Amino acid sequence: MAVYEHSYKPYEGTLTSAWSRFLVIPRYAYQDLFKYKLFIALFVLCYVYPLISTVIIYLHHNANALAVLDITVSDILPINATFFYVLVSVQTSLAFVFTVIIGPVLVSRDLANNALPLYLCRPFSRFEYIVSKMLVLLILLSMFTWVPGLLLFFFQSYLEGGGWMADNLWIAGAIFTVSIAWLVILALLAMAFSAWIKWRTAASAALFAIFIIPTPIGFIIEELFNTNMGHMLNLGVAFSALSSHLFQLDWLDAKLSFFEAWGVFAAYALICVFMLSRRVHAYEVVS
Amino acid sequence: MSSMIEASTVKPAATQLDWSLWLRQIRAILRIEVKKNFWGKRALLLYLFAAIPVVLMFLLAIVDPNGSADIRNKWPNAQEAFGNIYEGLILRTMVFFGCAWIFMNLFRGEVVDKSLHYYFLCSLRREVLVAGKYFSGLLASVVLFTLTTAGSLFFLYYARGYPANVDYLFDGPGMGQVLTYLGITILACLGYGAVFLVIGLFFRNPIIPALLVYGWEWLNFLLPPVLKKISIIHYLHTLSPIPLNEGPLATVVEATSPWISVPSLIVFTALVLFLASIRIRGVSHPSNH
């Protein structure tokens, strides 16, 4: 004879809807990140260049301000594809710095603490997990790359008027495409390294190495074999090539064609996805 | 039991120098480290990395018909190109990053894996641990990168064809050059190894200092003569049989004699290792890192 007291009651409140569940991870990640004053300071610093760009655009269209400051329009930077390319370059470089800071712990902490089974035993798939973790970086980095880039583009369009926007819509496309391609590849690289390298510092080093080491190799191959194939290892060169084609900048020495640049990005992305698929699962294989 | 106890009768540290014991212990550390770090899957990436220059030289000498013809017909140019590959790719990239990976991992990697304390719990002087770890890194890096250098040189000479290569090697300056390249590689492993070992011991996040060293070594050609000499690459560069052309912006400095360069690098390494030995005494349990 036994008496069981059924005092346990399962949770009966509302659940986060399935479609938006992947946003839970970024939300908590941002709560953590924005606790640090240094991080907030760095984040604010990322808006310095867009702010300077805003001032330049404003000055271009404000004769009174120019007169007060005693400068002519020709003295300040022209607002063209180069202007937006420089903006994107500066901001994506900062995105790289942020990736080095945040990226290496994205997956490695969960792996080190055996937290993956906890995520994946809930109604949360591997795909959702990876997307969630990627979004931590993508949303954050977007905030100071293509979002301010496009806002500045629209600001310039508004001030310029007279069909400037329609004539230069391809610049907006370039801002968005180049930034997104770069952010996705950064996020994937950070995640892949984070999943494979437990030591945060080593993962950061690997992120640096992936950009530094292919450069001399590419140039040596070019010198020895008189071919651009060596640059196909180099993400920095691919970024320059893509920018050169999309921003239509002839002065930028594109060492790869438009399709080769996309090929480089695609190859790196596939390798990263493969690396992630090998590591992100709810169990550990011990041989 | 007493509540206030004096612990003043503590034996002083053993002062006798037991070299045979220390050598045995260094050999034991070498065995563990080499097996753990250089025979595992982890090392595969390092081997692939070190093989890049050899693969490039193989492609140039064997696969590319124009390449081997160029080497045969324009031997001085080929030597100069190899000088660039050696200094630009092997020395400044492969050896530098390879040593960074190998030597920073020796201590920092064990702190991350929480296994360093097993050494600390052995009847072992911490200085002997530093020496053992350093020699294991040195053994691995020297074997790996001298093979890279030798392999690259092999394909360079192979493309030149017999008997020209034999004449050049044994009756000309060839053998001297080969040995010089190998010697420079060993010296680079010696110097960079010590630097990265100490960086791994001093810094919890050694990336920034390692990048600073990288920048300092790469921008060495721009530095004024006095600062130039505070670098490893300066001495290695001056030892090179065919030094890399550093471009028009490079500051010109009188080449340092090998009789100064080689002992300087060895003394520098010894000093850095001495610093590491002092530091290791203060390293606490991994849980406190």
Add this chain to the structure above:
Amino acid sequence: MHSNIEHRTSQIIFGDVSKFYGEILGVNRVSLAIAPGITSLVGPNGSGKTTLMNLMTGLIQPTRGRISILGISPDNPQELFSKVGYCGQFDSFPKGMTGYEFVKSFLRVHGYSNKVADEKTWRAIERVDLIEAAHRKVAGYSKGMRQRIRLAQSIAHDPVVMILDEPLNGLDPMARAETIRLFRQLAKEGLHLIVSSHILHEVNVMSDRVVLINNGYILAEGGVTGVREEMEEHPMQIMIRCDLPQDLAARIFASDSVVEAQLHRDKQGLFIRTRNAEAFYLLLNRIVVESGMNIEAVAPVDDDLNAVYQYLIGSNGGGQA
């Protein structure tokens, strides 16, 4: 003078030792002298047990005070670890090693020759009953096996002081019993065994003495019974089963040390609380002889480590016991 030095070189001595991690207190003003035998460090999580052990092994340095392990300073690892073995609680191992390689490799680092290291390795592995799994990779071991191979590694070089941080964690009941038996055997051979554990009844069974620690302070040290007797603010509880409990209750108050007597529900016995158990037992003998009452059982209820822990650390300690 000579015997004083001998005394110091046979004990583990903490002289007014404090350890601070920045502003956080690890242990404060610890003075202890630990003789051979099994000494258990008992206290809740974060009380300072592991800090004490790490201090003993020189893995961390004290902020103040001095430590001597059989007359050797912990900053002299070469000499210290020829006599000390430490089995920590970190469940981490050098990568890719088998159990045999793990034990033997570090014996080689101690400086033993290949042959001697091999013999010592097998002896240690046999002592922890892992012979069959010796050539398997440690990464594939169960938690209990990993615990045992760490134990083997710490005893392999035949230390005279063994420091064991939660050595019974993860072991199944059979392995626990075996391990405790091994500890008792080692203690009988004259070794110092310093053991930290949360499993109070096992500590109670195996320890010669205990050190109770909480929030970095030593609360008590000595044999469990001795410590219990010292705790006058908590009178000892004794259960007596007899045929005339009311009569007994009336008589026992003749002793000043008895502070409370409570009749059992079935009226066949008494719970009494006394400040002096020795005096009470003498009184009880006298009462039995004088009255001729029939005593079925006399048993102390709270003279074990569990009670000592409850009284000294209690629920505030946050322990797992």
